[in-house]
Amino acid sequence: MQRIEAGVATISDRRTERSWTVEVAPFLLAPLQVTRRAMAEARGFGVTEDDLLPATSVSWFDAVHFCNRLSELEDLAPAYAITGEAVEWDRAADGYRLPTEAEWEHACRAGTSGPRYGDLDEIAWYRGNSGERLHRGGEKAPNAWGLYDMLGNAWDWCFDIYDAEVYRDYRVIKGGGWFDEHWSCRAGVRRRTMPSLQIDDLSFRVARNAA
Template identity: 35%
Template sequence: MKLKKLFLILTALVAFSSTLTAVSDYEYLLGKYKTLKERLPAEKEEKRRIAEEEWLAAHPEEKTRREAEMYAQLFDAYLVTIPGKNYLMMKTEVTQKQWQTVMENNPSKFKGDDLPVEEVSWINAVEFCNALSEKQNLEKCYSNGHWAYYDKKKNKDVTEEDYNKDQKKKYSKRQVIKYYAIDCNFNANGYRLPTVDEWQYAAKGGQEFKYSGSGNLDEVGWYGGNSGGKAHPVAQKKPNGYGLYDMSGNVWEWCWDSSSNNCSLRCNCGGSWHSIAISCEVGDRYWYDADNTYDSLGFRIVRSSSKK
């Protein structure tokens, strides 16, 4: 009604003008009307948003309740209890929507809310777990994260100065390596990365298939033979026996474990959209430095549970 009244007023005003032709009058009024019609709803929505933000600021308990409900829908609803074990696992790889809700950015190459987040390092994944735990008022699993230096020949930690000296040696065999040290409380109720054992047990799904959920990789996973050279939305293929998706293919998944031969390397499992089939087998694994990122590497998360 307000727009119609405004249109009539503009029409009456222009009627008194002798400088405009009938055609230009109509085009002028039509343009003004369309502009107002588009602008007013947006202004109304902006006022509503600001009013709601002000109200929530004055009622922090309601803001907390709404945030808890949102995170429950985005994460808790996707947790699957692993039979016979004391942990729950996300049924999908962490998606870009989930990542962006927590971290407020999106590092992925292949963009899409339902695509798995990638281009995230092991350190990034750990930071995500702690941030999500904090937002849900859960006890954080990870603490004391820092870069450290290890002398393989002396079999002990050394200083950063020793590391820099070793790197400068002309014929250095890199006796001193840099690695990311961090503590994990596996009894905390917050989110964390699965161990390799946890990941592989869950990937089997109580079944004895080569891949997670089937002996036919095309049924359960996106890999080099069917992906078209890109990541795909999660949960499009058949799940395994525990209801977990994409544990073979789509993106490699970071796990907690470090290499026994090189503590700077962290494990990842499952294969990816560009992997050959053998890399997507449940028992296969690979290793990258904790700060490496790739467009074929993401993760899924777990939470410890008191139930077995």
């Protein structure tokens, strides 16, 4: 886990043409997305395909359940109270969780202010160079804070609801994926999808509160 220091994230939404700033406290973030191996181990079974690839076809609900399971395995307090599809976040818990959108964007930018933290071909797998397939994490250059694949390869789930008034429980996804054109692989791009969606270019990485 990489320690991400405090900062401020500015979130912009093209649909509503609104922007807002969010103060981000220090937190910890995994440098890589969760792998298929890690998902299989948490569930108690193995996989037959390339298990070092990012775990894709994982819903938001799958991701929060994984966070709680990983917390239990490491004797940490689970971050989420889950009853059916109702998920409550205990913000004081020391266990694993999904990053918020503001945390994700602050970490992705790593002190930069442009749309990307480096040359796209050097930092990301996207439609122009991926061969239209998923790749193992960490094959491209990290950002200045040691985080890999924040752009491209697979989208990341965030904890946040996108717009409850219009899209109900749809959650924010960030970063772009292996099938996306270059304009989708930018730090400020925010998309939305139903929390039950499972698709082959959507993954997640885990966060924790900083001690």
